[in-house]
Amino acid sequence: MAAPVLRWLCPGRCWAFARIGGCSCHGRGVPTASTSSGKRGQSSVARQSLITAQEPRKGDREWAAVVGLEIHAQISSNSKLFSGSQVHFAAPPNSLVSFFDASLPGTLPVLNRRCVEAAVMTGLALDCRINKKSLFDRKHYFYADLPAGYQITQQRLPIAVDGSLAYSVCVGKKLGQAVTRTVRVRQIQLEQDSGKSLHDDLRSQTLVDLNRAGVGLLEVVLEPDMSCGEEAAAAVRELQLILQALGTSRAIMAEGQLRVDANISVHHPGEPLGVRTEVKNLNSARFLARAIDYEIQRQISELENGGEILNETRSFDYKLGCTVPMRDKEGKQDYRFMPEPNLPPLLLYDSASLPAGADPQQVINIDRIREQLPELPSVTREKLVRRYGMLPEHSFALLNEVGLLEFFQNVMKETRAEPKKVASWVLNTFLGFLKQQNLAVSESPVTPSALAELLNLVERKAISSSAAKQVFEELWRSEGKTPAQIVAEKQLELMQDDEALEQLCRATMEAHPQVVMDLKKGNPRAINKLIGLVRKATLGRADPTAIKEVLERQLSG
Amino acid sequence: MLGRTLREVSAALKQGQITPTELCQKCLSLIKKTKFLNAYITVSEEVALKQAEESEKRYKKGRSLGDLDGIPIAVKDNFSTSGIETTCASNMLKGYVPPYNATVVQKLLDQGALLMGKTNLDEFAMGSGSTDGIFGPVKNPWSFSEQYRKKRKQKSHGEKEDSDWLITGGSSGGSAAAVSAFTCFTALGSDTGGSTRNPAAHCGVVGLKPSYGLVSRHGLIPLVNSMDVPGILTRCVDDAAIVLGILAGHDPKDSTTVQDPVKPFVLPSLTDVSKLCVGIPKEYLAPELSSEVRSLWSKAANLFESEGAKVIEVSLPHTSFSIVCYHVLCTSEVASNMARFDGLEYGHRCDVGVSTEAMYAATRREGFNDVVRGRILSGNFFLLKENYENYFVKAQKVRRLIANDFVNVFNSGVDVLLTPTTLSEAAPYTEFIKEDNRTRSAQDDIFTQAVNMAGLPAVNVPMALSSQGLPIGLQFIGRAFCDQQLLTIAKWFEKQVQFPIIQLQELMEDCSSVSENGKLASVSLK
Known part of the structure; x- marks a missing residue:
């Protein structure tokens, strides 16, 4: 189930954690228990916003958190990014694997037009500059579910850059004003998904399913313009809605079609950014905000206790509710990037630059894709508010x-x-x-x-x-x-017979003299009891307002 | 019959002088006779005979598929062949049977060609001798030729002849030997830094490296993707043109092939070279160049000049950086391309099961020879983040300069470049293995690899025999995608020099006993 798009934030942009002297957040009674051990109950990191509600006291040093995201969205396409294999969720293992996907020697990648169009469309929807020329690179690492020993991605020159994503968060505890925030989109790149490894610890075996290997991904890189889990989650949710509106990704997190990695660091405002950690595989909307908030808290506690933050990759343990260092990615990886020699530069055109007489099957016209852009969720919401005068949060909920x-x-x-x-x-x-x-x-x-x-x-x-x-x-x-x-x-229709209602009211008062007495003594609630009794007698068919009128008239008369 | 060219034997098939099955059987017998050459890793006898049978049916119905129908061919063992083991002469792929055909193989089969087998090479095509594969070295058929033996008898007395056989050059040595020894009429090689032209020169056959992008690489197990090109080995230039005509063209499975439609390559017989401008790159006058090759090279230049062509000295100023640049780019791509051989999906897998990483390490240690492992290590070094700019990017820039050297020369009006193919004639195996693979490759690729970096077409044409009675070839380099023009000039040259046919009477006589009509005696005649 998708998370609500509106997340309640308390006023204040920064993570303003009040503290006295060397005392830790913990000691201040802040409702988090993020000790450096990080093994406390998961409930302790929930609702981070409560902390931000506190005004920083004078002399306290504020903390600011910086969150950037790398989001992988599986492209909704019939076939994979570089092969003709079909793309289906939950197909029998290794039933959707071409020779290329299994990296048989001599096979070559052939770029899927649909995936390029999906990337261009997503780029346009996120206000990106579409690069008319983009390049593919190989990123090398050995892993059982990466048959070629490298992933084809766009490291040097991605297909789209410099965009932005507007999302909304609600400020205040009550239903208040939705505030729009913007996060910059650094780039969108096309890349291959990996296969899946299933580890059977009992038999110490690893089973590999290559159905997912080579499926097209859009990696959307969001600049570190967010400051907490709530914002990150709202941005991801908005991106999810956009992708779904475009049809470029089904973006269902539970099916792994949308996966999020977060880069997180904390620093004192006005000082340089801190060392960041990367929290990987935040594959559930539910845990996204919690994991980020936990990590922010962990870093603050760590620093306040005189520790230091390591530039490391961590994963979120949703059972323990904390982030833990990832063991298998220990040591610095050098991906030994290299241009993919089997794919020429990807060239895109607009109506002005389209070569005369070009085969429409061989070229992609950015302007044509722009014309096909559907209405984006933000526009739909605006229209709802304008046309129906509804609350912004209702427009969010309707699209959710x-x-x-x-x-x-x-x-x-x-x-x-x-x-x-x-x-x-x-x-x-x-x-x-x-x-x-x-x-x-x-x-x-x-x-x-x-x-x-x-x-x-x-x-x-x-x-x-x-x-x-x-x-x-x-x-x-x-x-x-x-x-x-x-x-x-x-027989639920309202009683339209005034005479009958009058009689019923009179009969009710006669049958309950005690209640009438109470009423006369000045107990204002007694009338409600009478109304209730009359309604019961009408089998709920009378309008309570009408009953009240009749009763009051009869009492005063 | 086996001594004929592809075109000649094709005509004989059409005229019914011989049937595909007869032809196939003759070649199979000769392959068996010449087994000691070690030219073939796999002989696909059953497949070939079945193909011959089908070809024969077509000829009977008068529905031949074309020039290649019923013609025995061989394919280097780094092209994927459906249902036929493809090893790259490596333990890593021993027993690997691809489920698909390389596009070039498919195209030949679609034309009715008979696949005799898969030819020997250096492991993963890394080498210039065809000496560094797990199936052992390929022996140069010229080691056993009348021409060579006669000269040797004159020079050295008492030496054991059989132990001092010559290398074929490489890495497509098996293909060159197969064509040279008449066991097939054309063979596919691959050419990354000279791997088709080099053995062609040493084995006295035509070796064509087409323009990059003209012929599909799909199914060719890569060495350096940005330089690999399927090569064609034949006994004459016309044959190479026929095969190129069949292989060339866009392949939807290889995005680096050009989209432009390709016309069949028919070579006109050039009678007049007076409008031709032949460039002689001065940087190719290497100090290591043997005097014999050097004098043949100038003889060839004189030949053009005397026939009215304009022969000018040109400069390719970045030539001296080419080998080192090639080394960086080659090993980098090798490191990347070899990453897939991890023992999981196919190929060799070791018995070590402690962890996935341990399994990878042991598999790769057992599967690759020292040459491959060495290149993987250097390549990964060059690709490290801290080295990438200083090595890989710099090498790419130099590559561009080298390519531009050629562009500038061709823009100045030169039609074709004439250079040596190799420094000298084929070396005896015992001499050759004195140097390590890396040194040898660096030396032997000196005239050939720059062409791969520039993506140009080039062809080795055998010119004459050395004083030792061994073939020496020269290389013509053409403008990108002007393969037809290049071959037209090569054809003219071929006609002028009248390179002698290898005399393998001893072998062929043995073989002729198997054939019914004894026509093989015509081998040494043309």
Whole structure:
């Protein structure tokens, strides 16, 4: 399940950790337990934002954290980056392996046009400059799931550079203003994915599955413009939505289509950046923010205890809730980069530079891809806010679930209910039911039309909103029935008969003299009890406001 | 019949003078007779006979596939051949049977050629002698020629002849020997720094290195991707043109092949060379150059001049940096290309199972010879972050300068360069192995490797026999993608010099007993 896109940040940009003298954060009662051992319970690093809420005291030295990300997104394509093998998730092991993928000697890479187009499109969506000429390089290391002994990537001259990604975070604890932040995109490069190694410790075997070997990846490098896990997670979520909107990656983290490495360091504001660590394989939205925040805390504690930060690679142990040094990457790797001699420079064109008479199959026109760019999530959200006057956070929420926006728009087409009311129904009731049963929007038993009809009944005051909830539950349970049918069957329509209501109210008061007495004695809550009793008598079909009116009239009369 | 050229035997097949099966059997017999040359690693007898059978059916139906239908060929054992072991003469790939054909192999088979076998080489084509493979050295057929034996008898008395055989040059020595000894009509070699032209010169055959990008490398187990080109070995220039015509062209599986459509290569018979400008690079007058080669070289220049061509001295000023530059680039790519041989997916795997790393190390130690391991080590050194700029990048810059040297010369109006192919004639094995592989390669590639760095076409044409009775060839270097022009000039030269045919009567007589019609006696005649 995807993480909510809005993450609650407290005011203050920097990591302002208050401390006194040489006392550690820990000692200040900061709700983290990130001792240098780093083995404390995982809950201790949650909700880092609480710390930032504290104003730094005078004389305390602030810490600032710097977070940069390297994000690998699997390109959504039928075949691999340099071979004709198909790309499927969870296919039988080693069933999607071409001779090239297994690095049989003599095989050569042939660049997949679709992957290049996906990279260009992603680059354009992230406001990058597309390099008309880019190059491929070999990055060497020995690993069981890297059959060639090198990965083909774009180290020297990547396909896209100098872009930016805007994402939003919410400031303050309550539903407040969403603040837009921007992180610079250093570059987007095309590269091969590796295979998968499965270690069987029991038999001390390693099993290799090459289905993933050679699948096209977009490596998106985000500059260290973020300062905490929350921001990083929000940026990743926004990128995920963009990739999904473009169709360039399915970007499902659980299936490994989006993988994140974070570079993290801390320093005192105004001083040079600290030594950074790299936290690898943050492959779950849930742990992304936590891992980064843990690492920031760890570094601060380490430095405050007189330790030093090693430039090392760490991984996040989600069971322990802490980052640990990665053993197998010990020692400095020298990747011995070298130009890939089997691939000529990748040349791209725009309409102006397109050579006359060029075979359209052999060239890629950047302008043509720009024309095909779909609407980006940020624009969609702006439009929602403008058109429906909805809260920005509702626009975020609508885009956060696949198909939810479409569902909302379909309901809107068939109802006269207020957009805000529709949004509230879709985001609270409808989404609540989906989540409870772990269903996707497309699996919902309630159609947009049915919800629209239900909202229309409320709008016409044919039923109360509490009755509407009942109808919705019934709709969810029994597919095929219309809201009107359910209302009729369950006799949920509002009482339109004033005379009958008057009588019911009178009868209720007569039957409960004690409550009437209380009321007369000045207990304001007693009226609510009466209203409740009358509603019960009407089987919930009367509007509470109307009941209150009648009761008050009768009492005063 | 076996002594004929490809074109001649092709005509004989068409006229029904001989059937593909007969031809195939003759070659197979000769391969067996000449087994001691060690030219072949694998003889694909069954495959060849089956192909011959099919070819014969086509001829009977009058549906021959073309000039190559029914023609016995051989392929260097670093081209992938589907279902046929491909070893690169290395323990690493012993027993490796590729599941696919190299594009060039497929193209030849599609034309109906008969694959006689896979030829010997230096391990992973790293060498200039065809002496450094696990299957042992290739012996130069000229060691056993009448021409050479006669001279030797005159000079030295009492020496054991058989122990003092000559090397073929390399690394495509097996292919050169196979063509030279009449066991096939053409053979594929590979040429990274001279590996086709060098053995061609030593074995007295035509060795063509086409322009880089003209012929697909898909399926050629790489040495240096940016310099490797499939080479063609034949007994005459026309044959090389026929084969090049079949092999050339874009291959979707090799992105470095040119997209432009390629026309078949038909060589006109040049009668007039007066409009030709032949360049003689002065830097190629190396001190190590033997006087015989040197005098033949100037004789060739005089020949052109006397026939009206303009012969001028030209300068390729960066030549002296070429070998060291080649060394850096070659070993770097070797280090990278050899990384895939880890024993996991295919090839040799050691018994060590302590850890993956230990398995890699032992596998690679057992699988590669010292030459390969040495190049891997130097290459990785040059690619280290701290060395990359100083070695690899610098070498690339020098490579560009070397390529530009050629561009400048050709832009000045030169049509073709004429140079020696080798420093001297083929050396006796016992002499040759006195130096290590690295020194030898550096010496032997001196005239040939710059061409690979510039991607130009070049061809060795045998010119004459040395005083020892051994072949000496000269190299023509052409403009990029002007392979046809290059071969046209080479053909003219070939016609002028009338290089003598190798006389292998002893061998052939033995062999002729197997053939029914005894036509093989015609071998020494043309």
